[in-house]
Amino acid sequence: MNLAEVFALSFQEKDLLLMELIEGYSCDKCGRKYKGKGSLRRHQKYECQMPPIFKCPYCPKRCKQKSNLKLHGLKCLDANVVV
């Protein structure tokens, strides 16, 4: 975008542009903001409006992130499985 194009923008559009510069990248689906393009991509791919996909093998709980499920699984194993 060149300077002339920036001047041609409405105030609202300028605000949006500025917000993007200051606050990073926001998800167009849910509005969550991320500092890096990579984190936004990860969010859109794995989190945004996705049903929780990682299922705990010990209980009906599902997690959106594998790392969360791992943490949960450790607690869950203690609580639910009688050895």
Ligand SMILES: [Zn+2]
């Ligand atoms: Zn989102």
Ligand SMILES: [Zn+2]
């Ligand atoms: Zn569980």
